Structure formats: C-alpha cells, structure tokens
Amino acid sequence: MGRNPARLAAAAAFLVTLGACGGNPAPAPQTDVGITSNSILLGTTNALSGPAAAYGTIANAENAYFTYINGQGGVNGRKITFKIYDDAYNPAQTVPLTKQLVEQDQVFATFSGLGTQDQTSVRDYLNSKKVPQLFVATGATTFNKDFSSNPWTLGWQPPYQGESRIYAKDILQNHPNAKIGVLYQNDDYGQDYLKGLTDGLGASASLIVDKESFDVTAASPAAQLAKLKAANADTVFLFATPKPAVQSLVIITALHWTPTIYLNSVSNPQIYMAAAKKNGAALANVTSVSYIKDPTDPQWASDSGMQQYKTIIASCSTCKPDDGFNIYGVAVAYTMVDVLKQAGTNMTRKNAMDIAANRLNETNPFLLPGIKVKTTSSDHFAIMQEQVITWNGTGWTLQGSIIDERGTLK
Amino acid sequence: MQEFLQQLVGGLAIGGIFASLALALVLIYNAMGLVNFAQGEMAMLATFVAYALINRGMSYWIALPVTLVLAFGGGIVIQRVVIRPVEKAPILTLVIITLGLATLLNGLAGFIFGYVPRSFPSAFSAQTIDLLGVFISYRDLGVIGVSGLVLLAVYLLLQHTTVGLTLRAAAHHPEASRLLGVQVSWMLALGWGLAAAVGAVSGIMVAPILLLEPNMMQSIIIYAFAAAVLGGIESPIGAVVGGLIVGVTVNLAGAYLPFVGGDLQLAVGLAIIIVVLIIRPNGLFGRAAARRV
Numbered sequence: 001m002g003r004n005p006a007r008l009a010a011a012a013a014f015l016v017t018l019g020a021c022g023g024n025p026a027p028a029p030q031t032d033v034g035i036t037s038n039s040i041l042l043g044t045t046n047a048l049s050g051p052a053a054a055y056g057t058i059a060n061a062e063n064a065y066f067t068y069i070n071g072q073g074g075v076n077g078r079k080i081t082f083k084i085y086d087d088a089y090n091p092a093q094t095v096p097l098t099k100q101l102v103e104q105d106q107v108f109a110t111f112s113g114l115g116t117q118d119q120t121s122v123r124d125y126l127n128s129k130k131v132p133q134l135f136v137a138t139g140a141t142t143f144n145k146d147f148s149s150n151p152w153t154l155g156w157q158p159p160y161q162g163e164s165r166i167y168a169k170d171i172l173q174n175h176p177n178a179k180i181g182v183l184y185q186n187d188d189y190g191q192d193y194l195k196g197l198t199d200g201l202g203a204s205a206s207l208i209v210d211k212e213s214f215d216v217t218a219a220s221p222a223a224q225l226a227k228l229k230a231a232n233a234d235t236v237f238l239f240a241t242p243k244p245a246v247q248s249l250v251i252i253t254a255l256h257w258t259p260t261i262y263l264n265s266v267s268n269p270q271i272y273m274a275a276a277k278k279n280g281a282a283l284a285n286v287t288s289v290s291y292i293k294d295p296t297d298p299q300w301a302s303d304s305g306m307q308q309y310k311t312i313i314a315s316c317s318t319c320k321p322d323d324g325f326n327i328y329g330v331a332v333a334y335t336m337v338d339v340l341k342q343a344g345t346n347m348t349r350k351n352a353m354d355i356a357a358n359r360l361n362e363t364n365p366f367l368l369p370g371i372k373v374k375t376t377s378s379d380h381f382a383i384m385q386e387q388v389i390t391w392n393g394t395g396w397t398l399q400g401s402i403i404d405e406r407g408t409l410k
Numbered sequence: 411m412q413e414f415l416q417q418l419v420g421g422l423a424i425g426g427i428f429a430s431l432a433l434a435l436v437l438i439y440n441a442m443g444l445v446n447f448a449q450g451e452m453a454m455l456a457t458f459v460a461y462a463l464i465n466r467g468m469s470y471w472i473a474l475p476v477t478l479v480l481a482f483g484g485g486i487v488i489q490r491v492v493i494r495p496v497e498k499a500p501i502l503t504l505v506i507i508t509l510g511l512a513t514l515l516n517g518l519a520g521f522i523f524g525y526v527p528r529s530f531p532s533a534f535s536a537q538t539i540d541l542l543g544v545f546i547s548y549r550d551l552g553v554i555g556v557s558g559l560v561l562l563a564v565y566l567l568l569q570h571t572t573v574g575l576t577l578r579a580a581a582h583h584p585e586a587s588r589l590l591g592v593q594v595s596w597m598l599a600l601g602w603g604l605a606a607a608v609g610a611v612s613g614i615m616v617a618p619i620l621l622l623e624p625n626m627m628q629s630i631i632i633y634a635f636a637a638a639v640l641g642g643i644e645s646p647i648g649a650v651v652g653g654l655i656v657g658v659t660v661n662l663a664g665a666y667l668p669f670v671g672g673d674l675q676l677a678v679g680l681a682i683i684i685v686v687l688i689i690r691p692n693g694l695f696g697r698a699a700a701r702r703v
Contacts, residue, residue, distance in 0.1 A: 049517070053525040186673045214672040219427065219620060219629040222420045223661045224672050230413035243527045243621055254538045254547045255416075271526060278529035279618060280536025280547075 029345040034108025040075060040340060040347075042066075043083035043101035046114045046137070050088030054242075055114050057319055058137060059084045061329025062112055064316040065337070075340045078347075083107065089114065091121035098122040102131050109134050109352060111336055112156075112329070116140040116188060119153075127152045132353050134339070135332050135382075139163065139266070141192050145409060147357060147380045152349075154356050156332050156373075158291055158383045160189065160264070161196030162405045166289055166386050167237065167262050168200025169403055171207065175260065179209045181233025183224055183248060185240050186213035193239035193264060200408075209233055216241060225251050235260045242267045249281035260285045265386075269324045270296055273391060286391040290398070291371050291383055292331060295322050297395060305365030331366035335373050335382070338362050356382075370402045381409055415544045417665045418658060423550030425657020427619065430557045430612035431627065431634035432641070432649035434605045437564060439643050441601020442493075443581050444504055445635070448511035450627030452488070452606050455515050456481040457613035457622055458523050461530060470531055474614065478607045485606025489599040497595065519624040532618035553615045557650055560611055564646045567604075577601055633660065636682040642696025651694065656682055 034041040046059035059082075066080040074080065083105055087093040094113070101107045102125075109132035113119045119136040123143075126133040127150050135156035136143050143155035171178055182197065184190035190213065198205050210231035212224035221244050228236055236259045238248050245267035252261065268288040277283055293300050293309075300306040309327055313319050319326045340347070342355045357380050362373040371385045384406040389396040431450060438446040446452075459480055463473040492511060496503050534552035538545040568574035579587045580597035587594050613627065620626050637656045641648020656679060663670045663678045670678060686693060 049520060050525065053520060212672055215674075215676060217629055218672070218675055219633070220424060221672070222424065223417055223664050226413065226416045226420055227665055230416070243623065246527060246529075246621055247619075250536070254536070255545050256538065256540065275527060275529040275621065279621075 030348050030351075032108060032348045033106050035078070035347045038074075038078055040078045040080045041083070041105065041107045042080060042109055042111045042336070043085070043105055043107035044110060044112050044114075045085050045087040045094050045097050045101075045118065046112075047089035048084070048086035050090060052089035052115065055089075055137070055325060056086070057323060058112065058114065058325050058329040060316050061313060061319050061326040062333040062336075064312050064319060064326075065330045065333035067315055068312045069337050075337060076344060078340075080337075080340075082111075087114075087118060089118060091115075091118045094118040094121055095125070098125065102126070102129055107131070108347075109349065111135060112137045112332055114138070119143070123150055123153050130349060132349050132356070134352070134356055135336060137328075137332070139192075140188060141196075141409065144381045151357070152353060154353075154380060154382070156335060156382050157328075158289075158386055158405075159196075159381060159409060160192040161199070161409055162381065162384050163265055163289055163386060164193045164196030164237075164239070165200035165405050165408055166388070166403045167287075168197055168202075169405075170262075170287065170388050171201065171235070172204060175235060176204075178207055178235040178260070179231075179233050180207050180235045180237065181228030181231055181259070182208060182211035182237045183221060183228060183240060184211065184213055184237070185216050185244070187216065189241070190239045193237075197237065214240075214244065216244065218244075220244075220251070221248055222251050225255065225257075229255055229257045229259075233259060235262070237262045237264075238267070239264050240267060242269075242272045246272050246276045246279070246281075249276040249283065249286070250279045253280055253282040258282070258284060261287065263288045265289050268389075268396070270294075270322070270395070283391050283393070287399075288389050288391075288396070289386040289403075290368065290389045290396065291386045292324070292327055292367055294324060294396060295327055299398075309366055327366055331364055334364050334366060335360070335362060338373075368398070368402065374406075379407060381406070384409070412543050413665075417661050419541075419544050419546045421658030421661030422554065422654055423546060423657070424661060425637075425654035426550060426554035426557055427612075427616045427630055427653075428633040428637045428656050429650040429653025430553060430560070430615055431609065431630055432637035432653050433557065433560055433564060433646060434609035434612060435634055435638045436641075436643060436646050436649045437608055438601060438605035439638070440568060441577055441581050441605065442598050444501055445508075445638075445643070446605065447505065447508040447631075448515060449605065449609050450631040450634070451512045451515035451519075452481070452485065453609035453613035454622075454624060454627045455519050456484070456606065456610035457530065457617045457626070458519055460610075460614055461523075461528065461617075461622055464531060470533065474533075477614065478610055481610035482603040482607040485603040486599045488606070489602035493598070493602070494595060497598070516624050516628075523624070525623055525625075527621035527623040530614075530617035530622045532615075534618075536618075549618055553619070554654075556611065556615050557653070560608055561646050561650050564604075564608065568646070573600070632676060633657075633679045636679045636686075638693075639683050640686050640693055642693030644697075645693065645695035648693055648695030 047053050048056040063082045066082050070079040085097040111134050114137040116138040133153040139160040141159040141161040184194045214221040238245050313321050339355050343351050358377045360375040373382050385402045385404045387402045388399040460473050460477040534548040538547045580594040584594045637653035641652030660675050660678050664675045
C-alpha cells in the first residue's frame with residue numbers, strides 16, 4: 001500500500017487549520033490497542049479440552065452474547081470480535097496463549113479467562129503490560145481483594161470466601177447449635193472456602209468440631225468422611241470440586257449418616273446432583289447458594305431475562321441451554337458489554353478498568369432479582385449477594401431472601 | 411474402636427479397587443516382562459465403551475461381555491500396531507511407548523466423551539451392610555469379590571492351562587520358545603488382549619464408585635503399582651493381597667498419622683513402592699530372581 005503524500009499534506013493542513021481556529025470541539029474520541037472505528041477485539045483462554053473441559057462451553061456462550069450484541073449494531077457502532085484459545089486448564093499453556101493474545105493478536109483486554117492457577121500464572125504479565133484482565137472465571141478471593149497491587153485484574157463472580165460467609169450466616173441464624181464437620185480440598189480453592197467459613201462464624205468458630213482435608217488426586221474421600229462422622233458432626237461442609245463432591249454425597253449415604261449438608265456452589269449444577277442421586281446418594285438436607293437464574297428452574301419460564309438468554313444461546317449450536325455454565329457466560333458477557341458501553345468514546349484500557357473497578361452499578365437480567373453487579377472506589381467485589389438454595393429432590397428451591405455480604409471482604 | 415473398624419473396612423474397600431487394576435498390571439508383566447503404564451487408560455476407555463453401549467439401550471449384562479470381547483480385541487490390536495514394531499527395542503523404549511499410549515488414550519476419551527464425571531451403573535446395589543455400626547456397601551464388596559474371581563481365573567489360566575504355560579514361556583524365554591515352535595509374537599498379543607480384558611473388568615467395577623471420566627484411573631494407578639510391587643509383580647495373588655494391604659495402610663495412615671492426614675496419602679503409596687524395592691524387591695509373593703554367572 002503506497003502512501004499518498006498529497007492526502008497526508010491535506011490532512012496536515014486540515015489539522016493546522018483546526019488548531020488555528022482555536023474552536024472548542026468535543027473531546028477527541030480516544031482509543032487504544034485492539035479498538036478500531038468499527039471493532040473491539042477481546043480474547044480469552046478457556047478449557048476446551050483437558051480435565052476441566054466441562055467449563056469450555058462458557059467461552060462459547062460468551063461469544064453467543066457478543067454475536068447477539070453485534071447483531072443489534074454492536075457497542076457504539078463497534079462490533080466485538082472474541083478470540084478463544086484452548087489452554088486445557090494448564091497454566092503452562094495459559095502463559096504462551098495469553099502472550100499470543102496480547103502481542104500477536106493485540107487484544108484490547110483479556111476477558112473471562114478460566115481457572116485460579118491459570119489466571120494467577122498470567123496476572124503479573126498482564127499487569128506489567130497494563131492489559132486489562134477482566135472478570136476472570138474463578139471465585140478465588142485474591143482476584144478482587146488484591147486489586148490495589150494488581151490494578152489490571154478483576155474477578156466477577158462471588159468470591160469463595162464471600163460464599164462461605166453466607167453459609168456461616170445461615171448456620172448462625174438457622175442452626176446455632178450445629179456441630180460442624182468440614183471436608184475441604186487441600187489447595188488454595190478449599191482453603192479459601194474454609195477461611196471464609198471460619199471468619200464468618202467469628203466467635204462461634206468453635207462450632208466446627210472437626211475439619212479434614214483431602215487431595216484432589218485421591219481416589220476417594222471416604223476415610224475423611226468416616227472421621228467427620230466419628231467426630232459426631234451433624235452438619236457437614238463439602239468444599240470440593242464436582243467429582244469428590246459427588247463421591248462425598250454418595251459416601252455420606254453409604255455411611256448411614258444424615259447430616260445437614262452444605263455443598264459449595266462450584267459442585268451444585270444439576271448434572272452433578274443427578275450423578276450423585278443415580279449412585280445412591282439420598283440428597284436429604286442439602287443446602288447451597290446461587291446468584292444466577294437456573295435455566296432448569298420452571299419459575300423463570302416466563303421471565304424476560306431467561307427468555308432473552310434462550311434466544312441468545314440458540315445461536316450457539318454446541319451450547320446446551322440447560323447447562324448452568326452457559327447462562328454464567330452470557331451473564332458475565334453482559335457485564336463486559338456494560339463496561340464497553342459506559343466507556344463510550346473514551347475507549348481506553350485505563351478507562352475500562354476504572355469503570356469495572358469503581359463504577360459498575362448494573363442490574364443484570366440473568367442474575368437473581370435483587371442482585372446487583374456493583375463496584376465502588378472502596379469495594380471492588382462486583383457480586384457479593386447470594387441466595388440460599390435447598391435441594392428438593394429434583395431441583396434447587398430458593399430459600400428466604402438474598403443475603404448481602406458486601407463490605408465484609410476488604 | 412468403631413471408627414477404627416470403619417477405617418479398616420474403608421481401606422479394604424479402596425484396596426479392592428487397587429487390587430483389580432493391579433491384577434491387569436501383573437498379567438501384562440507376565441506376558442511381556444514389563445509394566446504397562448497405559449493399563450489404567452485402557453481400562454478407562456473400555457469402560458467408556460461399555461457406557462456408550464448401555465446408553466444406546468443395551469442391557470448391562472449384554473454390554474459387559476461385549477465390552478470384554480472388544481477390550482480383548484483392542485488389546486491385541488494395540489500390541490500388533492503399537493508394540494510389535496518395537497518389540498526388540500530396549501525396555502526403556504517400550505516403557506516410553508506405553509506412557510505415550512496412556513496420554514493418547516486419555517486425550518482420545520476426553521475428545522469423544524468429554525470430561526464431566528458421569529455415573530455408571532453397577533451390578534451391585536448401592537445399599538450398605540451394617541456390621542455392628544460399621545458400614546460397607548455391596549459395591550465395595552462386589553469389587554473385592556469380582557477381583558477374587560478374576561484372580562482365580564487368571565491363576566487357573568497361567569498355571570493350569572497349556573496357553574498359560576506357553577504365555578509365560580514366550581515372555582521369559584522367547585528364544586527357547588521359538589525353537590519349540592511357539593508363536594512368541596502372537597503370545598505377547600494374547601497377553602495384551604487378556605490384560606486389556608481384565609483391566610476392563612476393573613474399570614467397569616470401579617466406575618460406579620470413582621465416577622466415570624477420562625482421568626478416572628489416574629487416581630488409582632500409582633496405588634495399583636504399589637500393590638503389584640508389594641505383592642510381587644509376577645504374582646496375581648500378590649496383586650490382590652498387595653492391593654488390600656496398600657488400601658488399608660493408606661487409609662489408616664491418613665486417618666491416624668497426623669502428618670499424613672488427607673494430604674500425603676499418595677506419598678504413602680509411593681513410599682510403599684520404594685521401601686519394597688529396597689528391602690524386598692520381589693515382593694511378598696514373588697520368587698527371587700536367580701541368575702547363574
């Protein structure tokens with residue numbers, strides 16, 4: 001492509017004239033890497049294969065939402081392009097793929113990268129490059145808590161500590177004499193949950209009569225559950241990823257044990273409950289929390305947000321509409337588009353981070369009514385409300401009202 | 411005391427799972443004199459085959475033998491296609507090939523079936539038996555019982571049939587066997603087929619307990635190695651006894667040794683392998699290898 005000196009000269013003359021006129025036009029629209037007059041480039045890494053590939057559909061659901069927005073004309077005339085790379089849930093792959101997104105593809109921001117370890121492995125890199133690492137798909141508390149030292153990184157979903165604080169509140173209100181046994185995964189994930197529970201119980205932390213850890217590579221947590229039963233716990237917390245959580249639900253029944261069970265939200269999707277039931281779990285007295293509308297819950301059948309979701313997800317041929325991960329993807333993509341819309345003509349990375357960290361105040365149609373996606377200059381945890389749910393044999397039933405933990409995590 | 415008994419019974423239950431896979435490892439060792447690191451993944455893939463058959467409406471009791479036959483055939487195909495070209499290569503080459511095979515089969519299963527843990531039907535009820543307050547499920551007993559039956563079958567095959575004798579001869583004295591007219595290469599293939607079928611039994615028995623997903627066997631293969639090494643890598647009975655001992659040891663260590671807890675159970679399994687190899691390399695039931703010099 002040859003340069004056209006005449007045109008350049010004309011442009012220069014125009015600029016000089018503009019300057020000389022000394023007028024006061026609207027502030028020049030600002031852009032940044034990954035933004036053109038008609039496009040916005042975002043990128044992600046997700047587990048399309050590997051041990052956590054069940055999550056991979058999230059990226060496709062997000063893409064379905066961006067496609068839907070593009071179909072309506074995009075964000076202020078700009079269409080969103082979304083690059084999805086498969087890191088197989090392996091941090092060793094997340095690093096080069098993220099570098100590829102930043103340096104080769106030149107994305108405006110990474111969005112909804114999956115996994116605690118994976119996203120931790122690129123946090124320093126993205127912060128040193130000042131590339132937004134927005135709304136990582138993990139509940140690890142650090143991603144919002146440590147915003148001051150990592151000002152280009154933010155999570156979105158309720159942090160694990162926030163979730164277990166809600167359980168603590170439920171215990172104190174409804175089971176003040178509980179004898180609690182905790183089964184937790186011996187990694188950052190399990191310990192994050194355990195810390196939230198202990199902190200949330202505060203002076204009543206002595207209600208915990210026993211806690212047992214297990215390794216995620218272990219064949220079965222049967223030994224630990226037998227210990228918790230022997231410690232006479234009448235309430236058991238399962239801070240475990242889906243496979244050991246399902247095994248635990250089965251083993252508890254096999255031990256002829258009938259405690260009240262608190263199941264972390266990571267493992268509460270319907271498919272896992274169904275697997276536990278098929279393998280003989282009684283599933284009596286199982287409690288969890290939710291912040292998102294469950295596509296399988298008949299009460300949302302005529303809800304406008306749910307209908308919108310069904311329309312959006314229909315454009316993704318591989319996405320199962322009933323899969324809770326898909327509505328998660330659509331909901332978090334909604335917030336991303338909200339940030340981009342608010343950025344308006346000032347489409348810089350810095351401004352996008354500023355909005356995401358300090359100025360969100362959104363009613364997201366895919367979240368439970370009453371839940372706000374909100375950040376302020378002193379609180380960067382976007383979602384800090386959840387509602388207790390109990391298993392009714394075939395699905396989850398919402399209980400009571402929304403519990404707000406805003407402000408408890410600093 | 412009751413808790414101790416529960417931990418003991420739990421150890422036997424998990425030990426039965428280790429034993430069932432260890433049996434397949436022992437069988438392949440008998441057939442070709444090396445450990446097959448892909449054994450667990452082959453068992454997992456066979457279980458997925460059974461899952462696919464059952465999901466298409468085939469009854470469990472028909473899917474079971476069909477899967478065993480397919481696994482047997484699959485084992486032979488793998489030996490013919492992957493192992494045979496390098497049959498005479500150094501043992502390290504073979505070991506690395508089985509490692510590669512494990513990765514390949516794992517990825518293949520993930521590609522076809524995905525990674526969501528699935529429930530798998532069991533021949534045994536999910537109910538439990540109450541032994542004075544100590545509980546064991548019919549499924550756990552089933553795993554131990556079926557391992558016992560497989561053990562018996564393997565023992566009879568290896569020790570009391572001509573095929574078994576030829577199999578062992580081909581593995582340990584290939585040149586002499588060849589001189590006697592044994593088709594050594596096909597005997598090795600037969601060994602792979604049998605080991606694959608035994609592995610399939612293991613996978614189908616443990617899948618209801620471990621949940622079926624591509625990484626199902628990875629959590630137990632190390633313990634199965636420990637069981638096989640402890641029992642004496644050539645001894646089928648050693649594999650079963652070793653499996654039960656490893657299961658009980660790991661469970662009790664996890665429950666009563668505070669520094670082990672739930673975190674270091676795998677380390678206990680590895681420690682068993684190392685200690686046995688140092689103190690008694692032939693295991694509990696293995697014969698010392700004597701070599702005339």
